[in-house]
Amino acid sequence: MSEAPPRPRRRRGPRLPKPPVPPAFLPRPLPPGTQRGAPRTALDHAAESGKVVVDWIDERTQLSGVTRWVMFRKVPRGTNWFYTLGSATMFAFLAQAVTGVFLAMYYRPDASGGAYESVRYISTSVFLGNFVRGMHKWGATVMVVLVFLHMARTFVWGAYKYPRELNWVIGVTLLILTMIMGFTGYLLPFDERSYWATIVGVNINGTGPVIGPYLSDFLRGGPEFNATTLSRFYAIHMLILPGAIAGLILAHLYLVTKLGTTAPPWVKATPEEPALGEETA
Amino acid sequence: MAPARRPKKSQYTLDRGMPGAFEGETVSRRRFMTGTVHGAGMLMTAGMVIPAVGFALGPVFKNVTLGWQTVGTPDMFPEDNYLPVVITIAPGIGEAGKSTVYVRKRNPKVDTQPASASNQWVAITSRCSHLGCSVLWVQAAEHFICPCHGSVFDVEGVRTAGPAPRPLDRFYTRLHDGFVQVGPRYSVNTELRAFSPRDPGEPLDGIGQYAYPSRPTVRKLPGHV
Amino acid sequence: MNQREKEAYLREYSILKAQGKPFFPYAVAKDSLMGLLVVVVIIVLSLLFGAQLGPKASGATTTYVPRPDWYFFFLFQLLRVIHPPGFLGVATIGIPTLGMILLFLLPFYDRSAERRIERRPIAVATLVFVVVAMALLTLRGAAAGSPTALTISAPAAVKAAGKGAVSEFYAGRAASSDVGCGACHTIGTAGNPGPGPALTHVGSRIPLAGIERTLVNPTAPMPSFKGLPPKELTAIATFISDLK
Numbered sequence: 001m002s003e004a005p006p007r008p009r010r011r012r013g014p015r016l017p018k019p020p021v022p023p024a025f026l027p028r029p030l031p032p033g034t035q036r037g038a039p040r041t042a043l044d045h046a047a048e049s050g051k052v053v054v055d056w057i058d059e060r061t062q063l064s065g066v067t068r069w070v071m072f073r074k075v076p077r078g079t080n081w082f083y084t085l086g087s088a089t090m091f092a093f094l095a096q097a098v099t100g101v102f103l104a105m106y107y108r109p110d111a112s113g114g115a116y117e118s119v120r121y122i123s124t125s126v127f128l129g130n131f132v133r134g135m136h137k138w139g140a141t142v143m144v145v146l147v148f149l150h151m152a153r154t155f156v157w158g159a160y161k162y163p164r165e166l167n168w169v170i171g172v173t174l175l176i177l178t179m180i181m182g183f184t185g186y187l188l189p190f191d192e193r194s195y196w197a198t199i200v201g202v203n204i205n206g207t208g209p210v211i212g213p214y215l216s217d218f219l220r221g222g223p224e225f226n227a228t229t230l231s232r233f234y235a236i237h238m239l240i241l242p243g244a245i246a247g248l249i250l251a252h253l254y255l256v257t258k259l260g261t262t263a264p265p266w267v268k269a270t271p272e273e274p275a276l277g278e279e280t281a
Numbered sequence: 282m283a284p285a286r287r288p289k290k291s292q293y294t295l296d297r298g299m300p301g302a303f304e305g306e307t308v309s310r311r312r313f314m315t316g317t318v319h320g321a322g323m324l325m326t327a328g329m330v331i332p333a334v335g336f337a338l339g340p341v342f343k344n345v346t347l348g349w350q351t352v353g354t355p356d357m358f359p360e361d362n363y364l365p366v367v368i369t370i371a372p373g374i375g376e377a378g379k380s381t382v383y384v385r386k387r388n389p390k391v392d393t394q395p396a397s398a399s400n401q402w403v404a405i406t407s408r409c410s411h412l413g414c415s416v417l418w419v420q421a422a423e424h425f426i427c428p429c430h431g432s433v434f435d436v437e438g439v440r441t442a443g444p445a446p447r448p449l450d451r452f453y454t455r456l457h458d459g460f461v462q463v464g465p466r467y468s469v470n471t472e473l474r475a476f477s478p479r480d481p482g483e484p485l486d487g488i489g490q491y492a493y494p495s496r497p498t499v500r501k502l503p504g505h506v
Numbered sequence: 507m508n509q510r511e512k513e514a515y516l517r518e519y520s521i522l523k524a525q526g527k528p529f530f531p532y533a534v535a536k537d538s539l540m541g542l543l544v545v546v547v548i549i550v551l552s553l554l555f556g557a558q559l560g561p562k563a564s565g566a567t568t569t570y571v572p573r574p575d576w577y578f579f580f581l582f583q584l585l586r587v588i589h590p591p592g593f594l595g596v597a598t599i600g601i602p603t604l605g606m607i608l609l610f611l612l613p614f615y616d617r618s619a620e621r622r623i624e625r626r627p628i629a630v631a632t633l634v635f636v637v638v639a640m641a642l643l644t645l646r647g648a649a650a651g652s653p654t655a656l657t658i659s660a661p662a663a664v665k666a667a668g669k670g671a672v673s674e675f676y677a678g679r680a681a682s683s684d685v686g687c688g689a690c691h692t693i694g695t696a697g698n699p700g701p702g703p704a705l706t707h708v709g710s711r712i713p714l715a716g717i718e719r720t721l722v723n724p725t726a727p728m729p730s731f732k733g734l735p736p737k738e739l740t741a742i743a744t745f746i747s748d749l750k
Contacts, residue, residue: 134552
């Protein structure tokens with residue numbers, strides 16, 4: 001356990017007297033036959049407690065293998081800052097999830113006026129309300145920008161090619177779901193802007209031949225914008241889509257871990273360099 | 282290379298030499314269990330999904346009708362100008378369920394639609410036939426103007442510029458107990474022929490009336506496509 | 507991509523991967539710094555701009571000018587650009603659906619093994635076209651005015667004529683907005699491209715008196731504005747003749 005050579009300690013200033021320690025915490029000489037490093041005092045036990053809990057969980061879940069597989073896999077040579085765009089998008093999604101959950105504590109999906117009033121209440125009366133709403137609003141913008149940048153990186157580097165085709169398809173699905181998130185969330189404050197943008201958006205869906213009119217009726221829950229339209233959009237925005245996005249992100253990450261991130265296309269493996277399995281740098 | 286055709290196996294488990302097989306048995310235990318898994322799984326999924334989808338799709342097939350709404354007295358509406366009046370198109374949600382309708386008295390010098398009992402007052406919706414933004418009647422220019430994508434309609438609601446695919450929708454009107462009333466909405470094609478109400482963005486000329494059929498949610502008006 | 511190319515790639519990739527560094531902590535460090543940056547940017551944007559709340563939704567309004575969120579501006583502008591009514595479905599459903607399908611199937615029709623962007627001319631051309639088109643549509647969508655709200659600013663000649671002329675110009679602009687000149691004429695960046703001619707520089711072709719005559723007694727299909735109060739009519743005519 002503590003086999004590494006002790007680090008030389010630099011001492012600054014005069015040495016202070018040791019604080020008074022209860023006798024139970026004082027180190028005692030090892031009884032004969034005891035293993036070196038085994039916990040002996042209550043303090044040792046306390047220091048070990050975190051490890052004990054982790055060991056207990058790992059013994060029952062065997063998660064350490066997965067963790068090692070995810071965290072200590074190698075990323076190829078040439079990995080640079082462009083590779084952070086994907087995880088940055090995920091962080092933006094997490095920020096949206098957190099702020100969204102807390103906005104839901106005050107929001108009421110009531111088209112007859114309650115929705116607008118509750119958003120006004122969040123903005124004007126709730127402590128940090130306008131700030132959290134602003135974070136949710138601007139988080140959406142940041143997430144959309146990051147999704148497009150991440151996709152541009154993937155496209156330019158040809159990272160969608162074999163063997164990562166499926167991950168590209170998942171990514172495009174995530175892009176479309178993100179745009180639908182933006183569209184459905186736009187209605188929720190229920191001001192003029194939300195209302196008319198939604199009317200136009202639903203009618204755009206309705207211009208598809210034959211099924212378009214039925215799709216519009218489904219989205220609105222009736223022939224005109226009505227009381228159920230808002231609750232439909234709310235359910236889609238905060239239950240259906242986040243669940244779908246979270247699930248697809250997990251699938252996306254699984255494939256990233258399984259297949260590995262691409263190396264930048266200009267980085268080539270040179271034959272002189274050490275072969276498979278050997279470590280450098 | 283395709284492998285040579287093998288002799289077909291007997292359908293009886295006994296003939297295939299399965300241990301514990303019964304006389305005349307054709308379904309092995311393994312096949313039965315696999316079938317149970319598939320069958321139960323499909324039934325379970327259907328049990329969850331079908332009610333949920335039906336629940337969500339319900340309103341698509343539910344007919345919603347709104348009665349006649351009184352908008353004013355006959356002398357309120359001039360022949361040469363539109364008067365905006367507000368009616369309710371979706372009850373129970375206050376301001377958001379209202380809509381403006383432009384109403385004027387029928388003017389034989391302008392109107393080309395044949396006169397009938399239901400168009401003595403011309404009631405034109407404010408929802409643009411392009412994508413549903415609210416159009417503004419500009420009296421000076423004698424046109425309806427949509428601020429979204431720039432569609433322009435003349436005094437009869439027929440498109441003169443912009444991307445709108447058909448004229449502005451109209452409402453049936455009637456005189457009832459001395460008051461002008463506005464009834465169901467109907468859509469018109471470029472010749473001002475009446476159709477069952479359509480959503481904005483759906484052309485009615487040519488093949489349009491079949492590509493964008495009338496829906497169960499709005500009453501199919503008698504005698505209209 | 508044939509089997510040989512697939513194996514060559516996998517072999518090359520396994521070497522590059524073996525030469526790389528562990529994900530934790532080397533890549534994770536960058537990721538977490540980027541995540542921190544994302545949260546900081548969101549917080550700063552929220553503090554700087556907050557979240558607006560407009561007037562309450564009303565279905566009866568006829569004066570509100572709806573606009574989508576900025577990341578739908580390109581779709582919004584597409585609807586304005588494609589304005590023959592027969593092509594409505596192309597703009598609303600056709601182009602976006604086609605774009606999505608092409609995006610989905612990208613790895614299935616681009617099957618070459620080449621990954622370096624400088625050796626993929628078609629990919630570069632597509633990328634440049636899409637980015638430029640989306641950027642242009644987004645910018646023009648953001649700037650698009652309503653036909654009932656003219657945004658043109660006073661030309662230099664009017665500014666040189668003094669404060670009175672400038673305020674007259676803006677009064678005339680407001681009156682022109684109200685009567686809906688932009689419905690049929692382009693004036694600056696606002697207004698429709700037809701059926702009337704563009705008026706952005708009409709003042710250099712037609713004198714004030716001619717404009718006034720046209721407003722009162724126009725050629726069809728332009729409606730006559732003789733019903734307007736004379737003061738308003740003069741204001742509009744002056745504004746239009748100032749457009750040089």
